[in-house]
Every structure is written in C-alpha cells, then in structure tokens.
Amino acid sequence: MEANARDNTLLDVRALAVEFAAPRRGLRASIGRAPRAGVRVVDGVSLHIARGETLGLVGESGSGKSMTALALAGLVPKPGRIAGGTVRFEGRELTSLREAEWRRIRGARIGFVFQEPSSALNPVFTIGSQVAEALEVHGRASGSAARARAVELLDAVRIPRPAARADDYPHQWSGGMKQRALLAAAIACDPALLIADEPTTALDVRIQAEILDLLAELRDRLGLSLLVVTHDFGVVERLADRVAVMYAGRAVESGPAREVLAAPSHPYTRGLLASRPGATPGRRLAAIPGSVPDPAALPRGCAFAPRCPERIEACDERRPGATAIAPGREVRCLLREGTA
Numbered sequence: 001m002e003a004n005a006r007d008n009t010l011l012d013v014r015a016l017a018v019e020f021a022a023p024r025r026g027l028r029a030s031i032g033r034a035p036r037a038g039v040r041v042v043d044g045v046s047l048h049i050a051r052g053e054t055l056g057l058v059g060e061s062g063s064g065k066s067m068t069a070l071a072l073a074g075l076v077p078k079p080g081r082i083a084g085g086t087v088r089f090e091g092r093e094l095t096s097l098r099e100a101e102w103r104r105i106r107g108a109r110i111g112f113v114f115q116e117p118s119s120a121l122n123p124v125f126t127i128g129s130q131v132a133e134a135l136e137v138h139g140r141a142s143g144s145a146a147r148a149r150a151v152e153l154l155d156a157v158r159i160p161r162p163a164a165r166a167d168d169y170p171h172q173w174s175g176g177m178k179q180r181a182l183l184a185a186a187i188a189c190d191p192a193l194l195i196a197d198e199p200t201t202a203l204d205v206r207i208q209a210e211i212l213d214l215l216a217e218l219r220d221r222l223g224l225s226l227l228v229v230t231h232d233f234g235v236v237e238r239l240a241d242r243v244a245v246m247y248a249g250r251a252v253e254s255g256p257a258r259e260v261l262a263a264p265s266h267p268y269t270r271g272l273l274a275s276r277p278g279a280t281p282g283r284r285l286a287a288i289p290g291s292v293p294d295p296a297a298l299p300r301g302c303a304f305a306p307r308c309p310e311r312i313e314a315c316d317e318r319r320p321g322a323t324a325i326a327p328g329r330e331v332r333c334l335l336r337e338g339t340a
C-alpha cells in the first residue's frame, strides 16, 4: 500500500519555510555584519497531492496560503525567499531550480490562477491572443495554430461562440468570463497540477458555483491535480479530497476533507467551521474572537493560544508538534498529543 501511495504522488512538500527579510530598524541594523533574522510567513508546512487529487488550502487572511502556493511555483516575491524544506514535483526537487528551469515548469507542468484576476489580463490585447501566448511562450504552438488552439481552450472552459469572442478585449468580458479565460490559459500546456488561489472570491455567488463546477469538470476530464487556496470551507466541501488548514504560517490540521469537515480536531478548525454562514441555523455567526497574529511577533507557544477557547497553561510555553490522530490525519495541538 505504501508503495502504491508513493507511485501516485504528484507533489510532496516537506517542512516548507518562506521568509521575508525583517523590517530594518535604522541604518545600524542594515549595515551590521550579522545577517538579519527573517520573518517566517510559512513555517514547516508539509503537503501531499496524489495524481488526480484535489487539496484545499484553507485559513483566514494572512495565514500564509498564498505564500505557500507561490512557493510551489517559484514565485515568492522578493525580498521573500524559500528558507527551508523540500518541494518534490513529478519526482524532481524544485527548491534548488534556477529561474530558467522554473520557467520550463511554471505554466507548462504547473498552471497557476492568481488571486488578483483583474490584473492578470492585459487590457490592450485580445483575450484570444493572451490565451495563445500561454502556448507560444512554451513553444507549443505559434501563429494561426496557437490561435486555433486558443479558441478550443475557450470552448473547453465553456465560453459560448469562442471563435468570435476570442477577438474581444478584457473589458468586454464579465468577471466570471475573465476567470474562465485565465483558466484556459492556465491549462493551455496541459499541466499536471493546477494551482488556483481564491478562484471565486471576487465573483458573485451564482458565478462562484459555475467556476467551481468548471474546475471539477476540468480536473476530471484532464486528469489534473488541483491545489485550491480558499478561506471558504464551502469550496473545500465542493471540490477537495483532502484539506490542510493553515494558521500563522503553519498547517495546523490536515486530512481527508470529509473527515475534517465532519469531525474537526483542532480548536481553530472547529472555530472556522462554526463561523460558516448557516453553521448553527438560527444563531448568530460565531466568529473566532481576535485576529491572526503578525508573523514578526508570534507568541512563544502555540500561535493560536491567545484566541483558543481550549487553551491550557502549557499552550503559552510550547509549540505543538504534528500528531497523527488517524491514517492521513495530522493535528498540531498540545491537547491532541498522545491521543493517537
């Protein structure tokens, strides 16, 4: 069974860390010889995605979801950097790649749909030419062949009359249609993994459902693996096989989506689920009091302790390690240690 599980592995991330250079405290600090300690915005994150599988990465704003996703595509913005861990994708270690090598993987083997859809399309080029460009930069097609393939891709993401609409400019398209176009560009080179960062957040509810259905359809039809970044457990419920819940740069709970949704173990996951609209019918939304801590000033113990309804004294002293509580399920909480 172990061997089978490994054969199926597409992406295996171990102890990933992303760091930003700490803010300078005056000139002295910047010219001092000692290297400035970085601020870890992703710390010790391990993820696993099998072929054809969908992983939901969920957590509040600022928990490090986007930085994790960007790190997997070699896109951590400067002065940030991958400060530790390994990212194995299709059997290859990615963290040590040079930019030229990243460019061969990104957009080709790993497709990416970014969190800011409005800025992802260039207003002065037609939609069709921008989808075609995704093929051209990877040498998959050029000229009229690229254009014809772009029309097929727009058809694949369910744009009506794609041959005519390919000549439109982005401002002529609705937000939902633009998101479809970005998906078309992301799948143009037939990637094995598609990373979608908040693919529906900017859209209204009806369109959100359509885009989620489209993602599921593309995944099934093309045999894609999906990493879906979201703050919405509804998206996880609809799409994900497995889920990883992030808090303050760490994966605090992970496991099969159905199990985590039905019986969340970490107090943070429980709080998030309780604050879903409709979680407790007729009751007011039970938002978790407090807010995500600044990664530059994390508490010494568990980062969630200051907000945790189940906090015990030890939580302020010691960071919890990962505890396996069931096959494929891990939790970082002192209260769950020793329960396996």
Ligand SMILES: Nc1ncnc2c1ncn2[C@@H]1O[C@H](COP(=O)(O)OP(=O)(O)OP(=O)(O)O)[C@@H](O)[C@H]1O
Binding pocket: 020, 041, 059, 060, 061, 062, 063, 064, 065, 066, 067, 068, 077, 078, 079, 080, 115, 231, 294, 295
């Ligand atoms: N360019 C940057 N320099 C320094 N810190 C940054 C930078 N970009 C992001 N961060 C910090 O990294 C942490 C994680 O940010 P990230 O964007 O990954 O969060 P997120 O979970 O995607 O949140 P959201 O739901 O708002 O998109 C945050 O504390 C953020 O302030």
Ligand SMILES: [Mg+2]
Binding pocket: 065, 066, 067, 115, 197
């Ligand atoms: Mg984000």
